[in-house]
Amino acid sequence: MSNSSEDDIQARARQALERGTFDWIGKGITQGDIDLVELNENLRIYQAELELQNAELRVTQAAAERTANRYTVLFSAIPQPVLVVERGGLILMTNEAANRLFGLQHHHLRKHYLPRLVSKSSDEQLDNMLRHAWANNVNEPILIHFLTTDGGSFQGELRVARLPAENDGADHLICTVTDLTERLRQEQDLRSTYARLRESETRYRMLADYSTDWDYWRDPEGRYLYVSPACEAVCGHPPEAFVANNKLMDDLIHPDDLAQWQAHIQEVFSHSEQATTLKPERLILRLFRPDGEMRWIEHLCRPVYDIDETYQGRRGVNRDITVRQQAEILMDLQKRRSESLLELHLAADELNEISLIRYGLELAAVLTASDLGFVQLIHDHQHNDAEIVTWSRATLARGRRLPAAELHSLVTSCNLWDAAMLQRQPFVCNDYSTYDTKLELPPHHLPLTRFVTIPVMDGGRVQMLAGLGNKASDYVDLDLETIQLIANAIWRIVCQRRVEQALRVSEQRFRRLSMLMSDIAYSCIEVGSNRYRLDWVNGAVEAITGHSAAAIVAMGTWRRLVVLEDRALFDLHALNLLDADAETNAISTCQLRLRRRDGGTAWVEITNQRAPKKADIGTFMVA
Template identity: 25%
Template sequence: IDQAAEMVFYHDLEGHIIEANQAVIKSLGYSKEELQTMNIMDIDPSAREREDMSHRWKVIKPGDPAITFEAVHRKKDGSIYPVEVTISKVVLPEGEFILGLARDIRERKQAEEKLKVSEMRFRLLAEVAPVGIVIADKDDNVVFVSKKFTEIFGYTIDDIPTIEDWYRCAYPNEPVRDRIRTIWSAAVEEARRTQAEIEPVEYAVVCKDGGIRQIEFRMAATTDLQFVLFTDITERKRIQEALELAVNSAQVGLWEQDLRTGKIIRNEEWAKMLGYDLSEVAANIDFFFDAIHPDDLPRVKETIAAHESGQTDFLQVEQRMRTKNGAWKWILNMGRVVERDINGKPVRAAGVHLDITEHKQTEEQIRIDEERLESLLRINQHPAESIQELLDFALNEAIDLTGSKIGYIYFYDEERKEFTLNSWSRDVMKECSVANPQRVYQLEKTGVWGEAVRQRRPIMVNDFEAKNPLKKGTPKGHVQLHKFLTIPVFSDSKIVAVVGVANKETDYNDSDIRQLNLMMDAVWKIVQRKQAEDALKTNFSLLKLAGETAKFGGWSIDLTENRVVWSDEVAAIHEMPAGHSPTISEVFRYYVPKWQAKILKAFNRCVEEGIAYDEEVEIITAKGKRLWVRTTGEALIDDSGKIVKIQGSFQDITERKQMEANLKASEEQLRQTQKMEALGQLASGIAHDFNNILSIILGHASLLKMSQRTPEKVQHSIATIEKAGQRGADLVKQLLTLARKNEPETKSLNLGDIIADTVKLLQETFPKTITFQTDIESDLPLVMADASQIHQVLMNLSLNARDAMPKGGTLSFNASREAGQELRQRHPNAIAREYVKLCISDSGVGMDKATVERVFEPFYTTKEQGRGTGLGLATVHGIIRNHNGFVEVESEPAAGTTFRIYLPVPVTQETLDATTAENGAATPTSASGSETILLIEDEESIIEMLTTIFRTQGYQVIVAMDGHTGVEKYKQSQNDIDLVISDMGLPRLTGEEVFYRIRRINPEARVIIASGFVDPDRKSELYKAGLTRFVQKPYFPMDILKVVREILDESPEASKENS
């Protein structure tokens, strides 16, 4: 007993456990000792809920039948499980005891529960099933009738308690009933024997209301039960009959199959639908199956098998079939089993084929079009923060639309022929293991995916593994490609991107190309719109920031409404509140009076003629502040050509004007410092040269006083004096060229002439121990430059060279051409096609590398204190840079130094010709005249010379020896005076004061001022006030006669323009 599999125990009549076997101990988890201290109710809590067990234990008699009941046992861990307990009373020497056997019935209980659930599920399914269900036992008693059965026939289980009652109700005609009973009984026996479902059969059934319905029967049987399913096919039969009628008048393919032999009969239309003659079509099922698309074949076979086995009432399947020429057509195959044998097994089936290719294509196109439109709607509504994010989202939509797995978008630059990656699909990035994947590709290095650009059309590859000469392979770790489609994206006629998708389950086709093209064209318009919106936002923000920072705004005047609009920045410049809208007259009152006429004239020309303007003028703000502003204006024209609005910009340039003035003053001060330094270094040479000149003049003047001089010797002395005077004048002119304080004046220059002038001055002033060499290339092109500044450059370099040769040496000047292409190798900013190269070389002490590297730094000098400012070479560098040129230096200790200067040659000669024409002067054919000239001069020798010259040529001359007298004589004879020639440095009134007073007397008076030097700013103001001409002293008689004749021959207006 102790080793028995079942739990065995016994206890006294009070329930105290006396003994338990190993099965009890193992099942409950208590030790035997623990159990012997327990009551049976401790392990059977359900005992307390039943009747008093202790009473039962006492009334049972030994030898009574055992009592069996279900209970639960509680294990030591607290868990409980069901048991079946059998007890009886036994008598032992110690007394009467209860002997019990307990069996664990957990598995039985679980099985019972599953059965209950299964039965419940069956009933639920039976109640909602679309077919009627009847279950009968082995004695043909009906045990279950579903709700649908009653709905179909009207009979309840009370009407047909047995199968025989069913026969009687459903088939009131006795011969028919007998025949069906025989067939059905045999089918039931066969089903029970084989445990298989019988083939579906169709019968007409009489319903409870007397109506007749066409029913398909299916049945399965077990040893004890038979299950019958009733499908109402009345409506389907009606439709089939109507379809058969329609087939007779429609072009449909007909087929009929003997299901026993597989032989198929088809009509001509069936064959014609696939491009065959009927004689070419094999009369078997294999021909049909061979023509079906491999992807559709399993589904078609499954559908046919389901119908033939009775699972469906009707065969209907859409399938792709291969035509004779290899194309695919969509065919709707409809049919049914039309005959079954006595066992209900299908014998014959018939149906039709309908060509639905166009319908499917239209249907698919509509579906894809709808998907594309939905995708575009999602893309358009996607809250993308950037173009990158928008295109990432669009790429995933394109992948979904084409049924692909992966994809990419590359931007393309047609000019650079370069692809730049924008987006790879997420799946690609998951699978890609390429180390350092490339993001930029050149077109020439791309494989088949670059063909979309090279051929400018979509490229479709449905077998990517196949060999293709256009493929160039993929890097290690690249996602494997099976099928591939890429398209170019156009903006106008320009390719701006390429989009690719890959690894569609089926082949890509023209529909995929069309959908992808339409989608990406629309996406690109969305991208362009977003780019424009982003740019507009950015530009607006930048414009506002720039306007606030640069004090720059805009304005407009609507001429139809006379309405003025100022931007906030314009209002701020005028020190008016934002949003202020002034009247037109108020706008012009802000301008300083002296500028009002100029700005009104420009505005009116814009209004009347549409001529834009750009002026820098002064305004006085609402709070009285005086500002320099730059204002522009342009006309807007409507469709009829009428000017309707003037708009423009307005900028406070006061700070710029002040900075320009300060910079100008600083630059001029630097240049003047350098000029004065150079003049200082030349002083001793200049003094020596002037003394020589004066010695020549004085010596020959003394010779002229000697009475014994012959006419030939007199003329020789006069010629020598003139030559010495010319030499002195040239020296003064060169010094003035170097020292003059004037505005930079860019004009065409022959650098060979500049070099010659410089060398001439240096030869007069440098020690005789220094020799000069020049090598000027013939036909050297002209350059656009300021002569004074180039003189200064050559002088600074020459003075440095002189100091580097204290014991004498050679100073060389060379000028030649240099190709811009060659110069660009050293100076990438050299954009001119050709340059003139000036080389200034000395044979002096040279410089080491450290000195060369710092030679152009301001204030850097190697000379002892007091012998240089350190600004000479810095000035040279600045001047050449301002001329868009370059400076190079080459030097070694004890090997001399060479400076190379490169100045750009204008692209065409027209610039130089125009400049030369402006600077040139026409030479009159005759210098004589009869007009009256007022000469105001305090030097008697000059008065004598000029009066003699003018009167010799026929002119009338009125002389005044101071400024005041000159003005008075002009008042007296202004109607007779045709021209005034005045010196600048006069007693009583200066030449400048004389000019202004004469112009007040006669605003049309023509006045020449002569002087050795006039400040450029003063000269400019005089010209603006109407000065006719400025003449540089000293001058020669023929020069002054030419100028006088030239002015007198011009009209007053022409004289103003030439000034």
Template identity: 30%
Template sequence: MTPSTADIAAASAMEYRRAGRPASWPRAASAPPISLRHILAALWLALIPSTLFAQVPDFRQVFDDHGVVMLLIDPASGQIVDANPAAADFYGYGRDALRSMTIAQINSFSAELLAAERALAEKENRNYFIFRHRLASGELRTVEVYSHPFEFDGRPLLLSMIHDITPGRSLEEGMWHYQQRLEELVAARTAEAEARHRAVIALLAGLSVAAVLTLVLVLAIRRIKRAEAELRESDALYRHLFHANPNPMWVFELATLRFLAVNDAAVSHYGYSRDEFLSMTIKDIRPPEDLPRLYENLGELPAGGLDQAGVWRHLKKDGSVIEVEITSHVLEFDRRECELVLAHDITARRQAEERLRESEERLRLSTELAQVAVWDYRVPTDRMSRSKNHDSLYGLPWQDDWEFGTFLDVTHPDDRARAHETIRQSLAPGGPDHYAFDFRVIHPDQSIHWLSVVGQVVERGPDGSGMTVRGTLTDVTERKRGELALALAARRDQALLNLPEAAEALDEAAFMQRGQELAEELTGSRIAVIHLVDDDQETIERVTWPRATLEQDCRATRDKHCPVSQAGVWADALRLRAPVVFNDYANAPDKHGLPQGDAGLERLISVPVIEDGRVRMLTGVGNKPEPYSGADVETVRLLGESIWRIVSKKRQQAELRQKLAELQQWYEVMLGREGRILELKREADALRQRLDEPRRYAEDLADLPQEGGVAE
């Protein structure tokens, strides 16, 4: 059975918990002879102080340059965090390959063998383990593993040193792990022999112990001297690393806050000489107003380990202020409690971040003023990140989540299918990466607004379907209103130009019905009516009827005349002598109701046509799907005035034609009478001429016609 990573990590961690020593970085030269390795490893771990390596700022070079096989292991997961070059050479894997492996992939022990080795190590009270490790070539090696806890970059790890002891184990590969059992059997036999030869054994044991102790003492002295030499070398190395670090570093005493050591980068960066630094305290490089915070931070230093103190302001020698990130560690230096500090200057980064914030704020203000929002939509999660002004363009407060369904819900029903299909085609495999379209949204107050969306598919999945879309959203309501106003004005002007031609082809009733239909079309209304007002201003005459009313009640045309008092809301414009607009008729105050038989109203416009101080005609429209605007009122007014002007003119023309016909008739009568008078006059003249001739007079008198013309 293959052991788990946790089993191997637990086996390694067991000895560390029992030892209970502070973290340190073990350093070992080449392995001593096998028979003495256990004793030397124990002495090395016991004699080297835990703070020895904490006094230097970096351990990386020692780890990389050491000839002993070393691994850094995560005790929780068994993950190999790092391996030195010696480990890569030993195992035959590259360092990157080792970093991607766990210790379980190297250790060939089964779970049972792992448990047995762990129990045996604990019973023998030894601080190392004997495992079988598999190399990249497949070869198995018997190794001794010495491990110790270590905190690296603020992270608790296990530092393991591996010694190859295969030559001493190769002949017992299948049975070596049961050595303890054999030793117990030997001990039993030895106990029997001791019963017979106790005196001899005691003497030999004493001599052996003395020899071993003498040898151990000699070896310990050698190891201590070797460790002191390595310590001197390490001290020189880490002093070099301290002074050569590109970031400013210093050591100060916690009791006095005085600088005890500074590196070259600090001298160069802050402008003080080394001697000037050593005569100062850390208070001298801080603005006075930051000192209370400094004292507070010093009082809260952690007991060991790294302190990420955050961002501080420091003063350079020239008086300029810089911002630095401080990382520190409490340590013992020259037998004094001190703190090692690394300062990373982030002034340029902060200035860049501030410029970036200012740029983002200018962009935000410009987009908000231009009513432009930006967004980023992830298709797999159905989530959109967006600028703060995005939701307000839809007339909504900020929404916690914005999904594709949210977009469809707020889109105008008439535009919803088109918008959905455009986006679907773009996200489909092989679809266009770019799309743009205008659509309407209905705000909570029921007002209609136009938005323009531009989207760009910036990421597609393996099958070619869109994964990420970025784009902009712009409020184009005013532009659309302008375009619609221009289009409406063009349609309205054309309709007004066509009215005289229609008036010539239609009678008055049909012409006014046509005018009503134009009012419905141009305003998007479902009903329209036209009333004529009598001269007494007390009675109105409905000359056209809404189609809906005619469909509901075919008798409506019988009741054309209606007193103003019974005309309902349509006569409000007559009463007020001004246009009347209701966009929420159901909740309108002081409404006068509807005449009997009229279709229900939701919205309406009623506009009077005034001529010579009297209201001559009322033009009304109603039930537009969206609220009426000033442009609708103007359209109804122009249509009403044009219709009345044409109707009035046609009526005047009809009246003139009738009067002309009457005059023509009278003229013809008068012309006939004038001809008769002239004829009688000629006859009278002839009679006077004949008076002188009595005979002829008598004859002519007898010949006169017997008519009543003279009497006339």
């Protein structure tokens, strides 16, 4: 038979299958009209029909087996614990995850009931859920307290759905269980963590709210999350002002410290890895309150991380150190003052009067950061007679010093004279541009912004006027104290130098006079307890004793020239002057003989006077 005939037979058989006409053979036999050829062909068609049906059945069976295998693999391998139970709760099937979770073995199947895996406290919930799932196919999950075959327990979430039966059998229930042990533990840890966090935050806020330190917390973008109430006592602004304006701190910082502050903020909020690992840096800053008062603060900040080490910004503290800083500034100023006074006294031996005054004025200018200065000596208080002694080195270097006449006019026109001479008080002008009685300065003079003038008193009168000016900031009481201290020291040294100069002149006159005398004049100084030696000898020394004045001074005492018989008288004469009860300026006189260099003797009358400062002055007159 040809292939075309076979294909035709299969086509006719498929057509009969599709139409469902399977009784055509019986009809032919019943009617008695049998054609063997046609019968053979029809049987072949029927055979083809059966083969087609078998082929379709095999395909359907293979598909069903593949589906069943996939379901079995999925059921066994799914990580979710799954149990198949009867309506009464008998466990029919479990997967590996359920076996591990409940500790089930193969022999438990069809012998173990689901209620035995649930604690008594959850029995009612399980019964209600099973009935609801049987009636409504599915239901919402509930929390069940489960038991394991080895005596353990855990909290789990149960879902139940109705599973249609196979081959007209009874329906079953499929149950999925989610072990909530780890999730509940994490939730408990999270609740505990949040509780500790709230407690910590409460303690922190209590400490921060009642602390005198200004605490704050800024997020990674630089916005304020928290500012302690202490900020208002330090800077004069409430916490809400900083939360509303992240740049408020820039408006408060002293202009000289602003660049340092902005560089610090730029560095710590640069969002780089290095910014979050920077070591805490302490900054000493100045800021101004709304009332104009300046405060010193110590700033310190460090990065903040949460439990997961996530960067949460920076926590900082601004501590008011105004009192400490002022004390440190005062200590430093006292040290510099002492050093300046020492330098001034050391320079007194090397400088003349004008240079010494200028040097002291320069020291005061450095201590007060003043740019110009002058010193005047007062000669006549009634006629306002004053002499400009010197300008400061900075003023002289610019070549713009004010002439003496204009300076004197400035002093008298600005009420400086009354303040210094009559009230005997310092005069301070911290804004010369707005001063009512200011003097129009010549164009060549240094511009004057502020100045201070200090009178120096001696003997109840003003003897000297010291002035400094053009400090970058206002003059304060510490500046006045410093200028007064240096000016007083200058005047004391000047007076001492003048007295010493007058004494030297007087001594030179006395020595010249004594050399013209026919007598001998001498002075003794104390070198030990009741021990004296000759200091100088003038007059007719060589004519009376035959020895030179230098030889007599080298001997150290007149006793070596006194004849032996008169030494007791000489000692008694000396003891009268050395007596502790003897008054200053006491005079003692005696007559005795001196041994001349040529061996002869000379009668002399010795007159000694006890002078102040443990020195004796005496004279010899030839008897």
